[in-house]
Amino acid sequence: MEAIARSVPVGVVGAGTMGAGIAQVAAAAGHEVRVYDAADGAAAAAVEAIYQRLARAVDKGRLLAEEAEDAATRLHAVAALEDLAGCGLVIEAVVEDLEVKRALFAGLEAVCGPDAVLATNTSSLSVDAIAGELAQAGRVAGLHFFNPAPVLPLVEVVSGAHTDAAVADLLVATAAAWGKTPVRAASTPGFIVNRVARPFYGEAFRLLESGRVDAATVDALLCESGGFRMGAFELADLIGHDVNLAVSRSVWEAFGRDPRFTPSVLQERLVADGRLGRKSGGGIYAADAPRPEPATADPTEANLGHWLGSGDGDGPLTRAGAAGRPSGTVHWRIDSDEVSLRPTDGRTAAQHTGGGPRTVVLVDLALDYASATRVGIAAPEHAPKEHVEAAVGFLQGLGYVVTVLPDLPGLVVARTVATLAATAADAVDSGVATADDVDTAMRLGTSYPRGPYEWGAALGWNWVTGVLDALAAAEDAGRYRVSRQLRERAETDDGWREDDEVADRDDLARRASEAMWAADTASRALGMTIEQVSPGTAVVSMRVRPDMVNGHGVCHGGLVFALADSAFAVAGNTHNRRTVAQGADITFVAPAREGDRLLAVAHEKFRGGRSGICDVTVYRDDDRAGRATIALFRGRSREIPGTLVPDEEET
Incomplete structure (x- = not known):
């Protein structure tokens, strides 16, 4: 289908901000x-305002003077609806009132030719009802532009039940x-953007209503971790809470007051109090005051022992150099002797029982760690x-600013992305x-960093439904219910399964080290013995x-080096992946003498991609002196x- 020819006049009804932008x-x-x-x-005022915008575009080098002049000569303010006769396309951009629009379209049908296409720029009303x-x-049909129309690229072409396919193709x-x-898009409540975007605001307000997380912290995590351009509260303040709430209420009402779209009581209170956002001097944030600081952990050097990452992507360990690995995943865990860092799956940290003696600390989702x-x-x-503090210190050491949240189901970014993905x-x-x-x-209408459907598929629909199920159990079964189709999608998803139930990692480490040691005749010839091994x-x-x-x-330094290197090799091969040394540094601080028993204790400090770093301390072990x-x-x-060891023996 070809576009409407340039020779065909276009009519615009409604000279407000949106109508002028479309014109x-x-x-x-x-x-x-x-x-x-x-x-x-x-x-006439709208046309004059367009002239001024075109002139500013020329001044800024965004438009040639001739182009601006040509566009200006094509703009005409008309005094009567009848003046739109002869237009091949008329776009309505008047107030969002169904009866007003119905009356207008009845008038347009009377004055426009039978071949003219009539489009509504409605953002929430039914095309069929109009x-x-x-x-x-x-x-x-619907032709929904986004404000400011000259700047934002997205247009939703909305077909009602009676819209001719050729009309939609033409638009x-x-x-x-x-x-x-x-x-x-089909003519359903909210079309695409206003429907799918509801959880972005809804979950933020739900967190704020809980009294356990403040607005600045929610916005900071959505932007600095989730990759969103603006936080939910900052964006609602910009849009205007009256406008934002009106869309939420419209979608909620159109879906028969479906609890998934229930508007925020707190936002209703803001609107009732006249706190509409920037245009009223303040909403969630005061317009004339500095933004509150998000909750941020104080710097600490606490770091309990070594940390070992595992899984597909290694999560935050990608910060430490695992270039090219998938890094916005939920398929990883990082353990020290006392702490197990894991991505949230919707459950609270207290509900995780697979950490054994370790304290489970959950990490919120990131677009890209x-x-x-x-x-x-x-x-x-x-x-x-x-x-x-050890978890905070470890993450700060990787360069992150850390926010310690209450033990909430779904945390902040994860619950937001999961509900967006489910709605998509x-x-x-x-x-x-x-x-x-x-x-x-x-992506284009709301500047999301990633399409929510694609994001959900990448994370795994089983993860998405897991987060929703956890939220449903903890908060509101109706709001977070999982549809039959989404449940089926999750059941056929080949997503990653958390390592809670894998009980034999230590056994794999033991078998892998035994296999390596059996081939290491040099270490055994020096009388070395493996005393202890774990991943x-x-x-x-x-x-x-x-x-x-x-x-x-004193003991030859090269032999002390050999002992340290052997411990390094054993530790590096405990994951049943063959590793070889790329380099090493050793510092001697004291001598060892004949008869001394030496112990080399190796801890992997980092493993990601195909690289690893291991620290080894060599001790002189004396029964009397320690x-x-x-x-x-x-x-x-x-x-x-x-x-x-053979692949079939791996767990």
């Missing part, structure tokens, strides 16, 4: 544009010819303070739009023999192809 777009695309408004002088009483309802082609990105600047964490209410999937399953059009609409850790001993002493009467450090070693490793 500017059509004129810039080469059409004669006739602007009508029922208020005296409004159309066109229902017209003789030619098939020529009516799609015309929007594209005007430099816009059209998406197709490699580039996120802030992360939110939560621990069980009675978790040891030093364990929480519901729109697709309900036939509102294709998945591609839903994602395109949300990422190893303790190897050696007794200093007479033939190991140098001319100064342990004394004699050497410090840091090794760098890389993985090579192959495993140490």
Whole structure:
């Protein structure tokens, strides 16, 4: 289908901000544009305002002077609806009142030719309801621009039950010819953007209403971790709470007061109190005061022992150098001896029982852990303070600003993304739009960092439904109910399963190290023995023999290095991945003598991508004097192809 020819005049009814913006777009695309408004002088004022915007665009170098002049000559304010006769396309942009629009379209049908296409810019009203009483309802469709229309690229082309397919095709082609990105939507409440976006605001207000998280913290996590351009409260203040609430109420009412779309009582109170946002001097935030600071953990150097990452992507460990790995995933865990860092799956930290002796500390979702600047964490209410501080210190050491949250189901970003993804999937399953059009609409219409359907699929629909189920159990079963189609999608999802139930990682580490050690004749020839092994850790001993002493009467430094290197090798191979050394540094701090029993204790500090870092401390173990450090070693490793034990034995 071809777009409407440039020679065909376009009419715009309604000379407010949106109507004027649409008129500017059509004129810039080469059409004669006739602007009508029922208020005296409004159309002329709108045309004059467009002239001024075009002039500013020339001054800023965004438009050539000739182009601006040509567009200006094509703009005309008209005094009567009858002056729109002869227009091939008329776009309505009047007040969002169904009866007003119905009356207007009845008038347009009377004055416009039978081949003219009549489009409504409504953002929330039913196209069918607007066109229902017209003789030619098939020529009516939605053409929903986003404000400011000359700037934002998205246009929703909305088909009602009676809209002719050729009319929708014509509008799609015309929007594209005007430099816009059209998406197709069925005439259902909220179309795409206003429907799918509801949880972005709804979950933020729900968190604020809980009294456990403040607005600045919610916004900071959504932006600095979730990758959203603006936080929910900042954006609602900008839009205006009256406008935002009106859309929420419209969608809620249209869906029969479905609890998924229940408006916020707190937002209703803001509107009732006249706190509408920036335009009224303040809403959630005061317009003339500095923004409150989000909750931020104080700097700490607490860091309990070594930390070992595992899983697909290694989450926050991507910050430490695992370039090219998927880093916005929920398929990882990072353990120290006392703490297990895990991505939230919707459950609270207190509900996680798979950490064994470790304290489970949950990490909120991030769009990309490699580039996120802030992360939110939560621990069980009675978790040891030093364990929480250790998690904070570890994450701060990776460069994150850390927010310690209450132990809430779904935390902040995860619950927001899960509900957005579920709402996007519901729109697709309900036939509102294709998945591609839903994602395109949300990226362009709301500047989301990722399309919510694509995001949900990437995270795994089983993860999405898991978060919803946890929220339903803890808060509101109706609000977070999972649709049958989404449940089926999750059941066929090949997503990652959390490692809680894998009880034999230590056994795999033992078998892998035994296989490696059996082939290491050099270490065994020096009398070395593996004393202890677990994933990422190893303790190897050696007794200093007479033939190991140098001319100064102390153990040869090369043999101390060999002991440290052997412990490094055992620790690095405990994951059943063959690793080889890339480099090492050793510092000698004290001598060892004949008869001394030496212990090399190796801890992996980092493992991600194909690289690893391991620290080894070599001790002189004396039954009477205790342990004394004699050497410090840091090794760098890389993985090579192959495993140490057969794949079928892996768990």
